[in-house]
Amino acid sequence: MDSTFPTPGHLPVKAHDPGTGIVALGLARSFGTVKAVESIDFIAAAGKVTALIGPNGSGKTTLLLMLASLLRPDSGSIRIQGIDPEQDARSVRAILGWMPDTLGVWESLTSREILTTVGSLYGLGKAHARARAAELLEMVELSVLADTPGRVLSRGQAQRLSLARALINDPQVLLLDEPASGLDPGARVQLRMLIRDLAASGKTVVISSHVLVELDEMADAAVFVSKGRTVRSQTLAEAGAQVRGYTIGVLDLPALRRFLESTSVAAVYQPNLENVGGTAKVKLPGESQATELLAALVREGVPVSAFAPSSGLLEETYLSLEGGTK
Numbered sequence: 042m043d044s045t046f047p048t049p050g051h052l053p054v055k056a057h058d059p060g061t062g063i064v065a066l067g068l069a070r071s072f073g074t075v076k077a078v079e080s081i082d083f084i085a086a087a088g089k090v091t092a093l094i095g096p097n098g099s100g101k102t103t104l105l106l107m108l109a110s111l112l113r114p115d116s117g118s119i120r121i122q123g124i125d126p127e128q129d130a131r132s133v134r135a136i137l138g139w140m141p142d143t144l145g146v147w148e149s150l151t152s153r154e155i156l157t158t159v160g161s162l163y164g165l166g167k168a169h170a171r172a173r174a175a176e177l178l179e180m181v182e183l184s185v186l187a188d189t190p191g192r193v194l195s196r197g198q199a200q201r202l203s204l205a206r207a208l209i210n211d212p213q214v215l216l217l218d219e220p221a222s223g224l225d226p227g228a229r230v231q232l233r234m235l236i237r238d239l240a241a242s243g244k245t246v247v248i249s250s251h252v253l254v255e256l257d258e259m260a261d262a263a264v265f266v267s268k269g270r271t272v273r274s275q276t277l278a279e280a281g282a283q284v285r286g287y288t289i290g291v292l293d294l295p296a297l298r299r300f301l302e303s304t305s306v307a308a309v310y311q312p313n314l315e316n317v318g319g320t321a322k323v324k325l326p327g328e329s330q331a332t333e334l335l336a337a338l339v340r341e342g343v344p345v346s347a348f349a350p351s352s353g354l355l356e357e358t359y360l361s362l363e364g365g366t367k
C-alpha cells in the first residue's frame with residue numbers, strides 16, 4: 042500500500058513504510074441489521090502503543106477481530122505489516138498476538154500445558170514450546186501456579202495467562218482487548234511496564250481499554266471511535282497541547298479571583314464553607330500556559346495549595362467527543 046493517509050493530527054504524510062504496523066481504511070462490518078463498524082480508519086505505528094477508545098458498543102471488539110483476521114470486513118482494506126488478512130490470514134496470524142477481553146481457559150489443563158499446547162499450534166517444537174512457556178510464566182509471574190489447573194485461576198491470574206498466551210509466538214503485532222481488566226494495582230503497573238518494553242522493542246501494540254488515565258501513561262497515540270466510526274486520531278503530545286480544564290486550590294479565594302480577573306482568565310469558583318479558601322476551575326489552551334499561570338500565581342503571592350488538570354489527557358478528548366456525538 043503506497044498512498045497518503047489521515048494520521049493523528051490529520052497531517053497528510055506519507056503514511057507508511059508498508060512493511061510495518063497496521064493500516065486499516067474505510068472498514069465496515071454489519072451483523073444482520075446492526076452496523077457494528079460503519080466507517081473506521083485505524084493506523085497504528087510499529088514501536089508505538091496505540092490506544093483504541095470508545096464507549097460500550099462502539100465497535101472496538103469488532104474492529105480488533107477484523108484486524109486479527111478472525112472476522113471478514115464487509116468493505117475496506119487492512120494491512121498488517123503490509124499483509125492483507127483477507128488474502129493471507131495464515132501469515133497474519135503467524136506475526137500477531139491476540140489477547141481477547143475474556144480468555145476461555147481449558148479448565149483441566151495447567152497454565153504450563155495451555156502455553157505449550159498453544160506453542161505447538163504455532164509450530165514450536167516440544168522443547169522450544171516448553172522453554173517459551175516457562176519464560177512467559179516467569180514474565181507474568183505465574184510460575185508458582187504453572188502446574189495448577191486453569192479452572193482455579195482468579196480473574197487477574199487468567200488475564201496474565203492470556204497475555205502470556207498472546208506472546209507465545211513472539212508476535213510483531215499485539216492486539217490487547219481490555220488487558221488490565223481484573224488486575225490489581227501492582228499487576229497493572231507491571232503490565233504498563235511490560236507493554237512499554239514490548240513497544241520499545243519495535244512491536245506494534247494496540248490496546249482497547251476504558252481506563253483512560255492508565256492509557257495516558259501507556260499510549261503514544263489514540264484512536265477514538267463512536268457508533269462504529271472513527272471520530273478522532275491524536276498523539277498524546279497533541280492531546281497535551283489541547284485546551285484542558287485545570288482545578289486550582291487556594292487558601293485565599295478572593296486573592297485568586299482578583300488575580301484571574303485582572304488577567305482575564307475565566308473561572309468557575311467554589312468557595313470553602315469554613316474558611317476563605319476554595320477552588321477555581323479554568324480552561325487553559327495548553328500545558329505551557331498552565332505552567333505560566335502557576336508561576337505567575339506563585340510570583341504574585343497567591344497561596345496556591347493545589348494545581349492540577351481536572352481530568353486525564355485522553356479523558357479530556359473523550360469527554361469533548363462524547364458531548365459532540367450524543
Ligand SMILES: Nc1ncnc2c1ncn2[C@@H]1O[C@H](COP(=O)(O)OP(=O)(O)OP(=O)(O)O)[C@@H](O)[C@H]1O
Nearest residue numbers: 072075076077095096097098099100101102103104
Ligand atoms: N456477533 C454479533 N452479532 C450481532 N451483533 C453484534 C455481534 N457482535 C457485535 N455486535 C453488535 O455490534 C456493536 C459493536 O459491538 P462491539 O462488541 O464491537 O463493541 P465494543 O466497542 O467492543 O463494546 P464494549 O466496550 O462494550 O466491549 C454492538 O451494538 C453489538 O451489540
